[in-house]
Amino acid sequence: MDTEQRPLLEMRSITKEFPGVKALDEVTFDLCEGEFHALVGENGAGKSTLMKVLSGVYPSGDFSGEILIQNAEARFHDVGYAERAGIAIIFQELSLVKELTVAENIFLGREPSRFGIIDRLRLYREASNLLSDLGLRIDPRAEVGDLGIGQQQLVEIAKALSQDAKILVLDEPTAALTDTEVETLFSILEDLRSRGVGMVYISHKLEEVFRMSDRITVLRDGNTVGTFPAAEMDRDGVIALMVGREVGDIFPEVKHKFGDTVLEVRGLTSADPDHPSRMLVDDVSFSVRRGEVLGIAGLMGAGRTDLLMALFGAARGNVTCEVLVEGRRVEIDSPRDAIRHGIGFVTEDRKRYGLVIGRTIRENVTLACLKRISGRVFTNRSKERAATERMMEKLNIKAPSAASEAGTLSGGNQQKVVLAKWLLTEPKVLFLDEPTRGIDVGAKQEIYAEINRLAEEGLAIVMVSSELPEVLGLADRVIVLHEGRKTGDFSKSGATPESVMAAATGH
Numbered sequence: 001m002d003t004e005q006r007p008l009l010e011m012r013s014i015t016k017e018f019p020g021v022k023a024l025d026e027v028t029f030d031l032c033e034g035e036f037h038a039l040v041g042e043n044g045a046g047k048s049t050l051m052k053v054l055s056g057v058y059p060s061g062d063f064s065g066e067i068l069i070q071n072a073e074a075r076f077h078d079v080g081y082a083e084r085a086g087i088a089i090i091f092q093e094l095s096l097v098k099e100l101t102v103a104e105n106i107f108l109g110r111e112p113s114r115f116g117i118i119d120r121l122r123l124y125r126e127a128s129n130l131l132s133d134l135g136l137r138i139d140p141r142a143e144v145g146d147l148g149i150g151q152q153q154l155v156e157i158a159k160a161l162s163q164d165a166k167i168l169v170l171d172e173p174t175a176a177l178t179d180t181e182v183e184t185l186f187s188i189l190e191d192l193r194s195r196g197v198g199m200v201y202i203s204h205k206l207e208e209v210f211r212m213s214d215r216i217t218v219l220r221d222g223n224t225v226g227t228f229p230a231a232e233m234d235r236d237g238v239i240a241l242m243v244g245r246e247v248g249d250i251f252p253e254v255k256h257k258f259g260d261t262v263l264e265v266r267g268l269t270s271a272d273p274d275h276p277s278r279m280l281v282d283d284v285s286f287s288v289r290r291g292e293v294l295g296i297a298g299l300m301g302a303g304r305t306d307l308l309m310a311l312f313g314a315a316r317g318n319v320t321c322e323v324l325v326e327g328r329r330v331e332i333d334s335p336r337d338a339i340r341h342g343i344g345f346v347t348e349d350r351k352r353y354g355l356v357i358g359r360t361i362r363e364n365v366t367l368a369c370l371k372r373i374s375g376r377v378f379t380n381r382s383k384e385r386a387a388t389e390r391m392m393e394k395l396n397i398k399a400p401s402a403a404s405e406a407g408t409l410s411g412g413n414q415q416k417v418v419l420a421k422w423l424l425t426e427p428k429v430l431f432l433d434e435p436t437r438g439i440d441v442g443a444k445q446e447i448y449a450e451i452n453r454l455a456e457e458g459l460a461i462v463m464v465s466s467e468l469p470e471v472l473g474l475a476d477r478v479i480v481l482h483e484g485r486k487t488g489d490f491s492k493s494g495a496t497p498e499s500v501m502a503a504a505t506g507h
Helices: 047-054 079-084 102-106 120-133 149-161 179-194 206-212 235-243 304-311 335-340 350-354 361-365 367-373 381-395 411-423 441-456 468-474 497-504
Strands: 009-018 021-031 036-040 064-069 072-074 087-090 167-171 198-202 215-220 223-229 261-271 279-289 293-297 319-325 328-330 343-346 429-433 460-464 477-482 485-491
Touching (some): 009 047, 021 036, 021 198, 047 087, 047 198, 087 149, 102 120, 120 149, 149 167, 179 206, 198 206, 206 235, 215 235, 223 235, 261 304, 261 460, 279 304, 279 460, 279 477, 293 304, 293 441, 293 468, 304 429, 304 460, 343 411, 367 381, 367 411, 381 411, 441 468, 468 497, 477 497, 485 497
Parallel strands (some): 036 198, 087 167, 167 198, 293 460, 293 477, 343 429
Antiparallel strands (some): 064 072, 215 223, 319 328, 477 485
16 A cells, blocks of 8 residues: 555644534644555544534535645535545444335435436336345345344445445444454445555454554544554554553452342343243353352353343343342332342443433433432432532543533443443442443443443442453353353353353354
8 A cells, every 4th residue: 555645635734623522623634545544542532523524514615724626625515516526434333224225225315217216126126236246145125223233334334325426434333243344344435445445444453453454543522633654553552642651550459349149040031022922041050259250151142131131120022030139039010129229230222222412411410419419309410410429530431521412422421321320329229231332442441340340339330241361351251142042151260261261153
């Protein structure tokens, strides 16, 4: 890759401000034809904001600096202007209409027509040709809502490429993909590189960054740290640039002191609501003690999230089990019951289940414990504000104020808001489902430190994670699920990658 050639894209001295915060400060970035250029940094570093500037989400006039496409100045008044300039961006939050077919989504707003009527034969033929050209075995007539998240992500990519994009921006494109789908995606990206498409790749998965990148640009706190040839960098060096400090052991050796059993679950069975004869969780028993971190491992579809949802009273299907909290048998038929009995739940999908995105940090943090910190009739705003500010300081939540909307925060800070909400309920047991999904290395280390601190304070923690190193690094004990059944129960010393994976595959 000859990066000395004239850039396809140049972004010069881009500055973008929001009330109370400068999100981008004189940021520079460029991209050449056929280049795979990674853009990395902690959540809140400015990556997504920079790409929203590029894609017209933030129009010209809302920021300072200039954008050049093939050496000509470009001014985008909206997303349509950027698309016509050959820029396609795929955000983490997919923009597909689930009620429409794959083909209808790909050509939405650009449907082929004849005499003013959509030419459906041509629509499906062109969609089929595009999908075939990309090597995707997806039925263009299938409704998007019937596809898995991974296939929806690939349809989003096909939609972007149908616009004949010269510049393709991918923001965490593999977050919901299986290993097979990731390989399919990378095969497509390699083909696009050979066709001269320039790609900006945003990912927290540094193994992917080093696998594909020609160059790496690091942002930190809205500033450009630097741009480096990928071949001259290593993982620890990039992380140090991202967080502004050398990175030591990710999982420090901590010995938790265990107390009495806080939660005991006997014979948990949870049925699939759509197929009641099929069990999502089948006769699973376990316990967790005060000050203990219990890890739940397993492959996708093993029933890990279903187990937590059932225990929290949020499962849609029939659930049977015996649950004891501090030795007393309790009935949990709803999340309200779970909260009353001292159980908190940081869910896997923070935007769908954990936050009210359009509300403030204060409203989100106090949502689960309003009765305790307010009066019977009126909300006590001063108590709310004081409790929120205390949690923001405790968890190092970065935001202009407690009045900032949750939707304006980075992924890592949103996760801390969800955690703060449940800690404010003073739980006896805390469920953590994928607590570091979609957040950067620096924020992960803060979450890890907080998990250890909470365990040291005596909180019982049950943690689900798809990242095996995370489970092994944090958990004092690990249980493993396979197709809804418990196939392994390991102490920290016995939980090796080999033993856990063997149990996860049913051996």
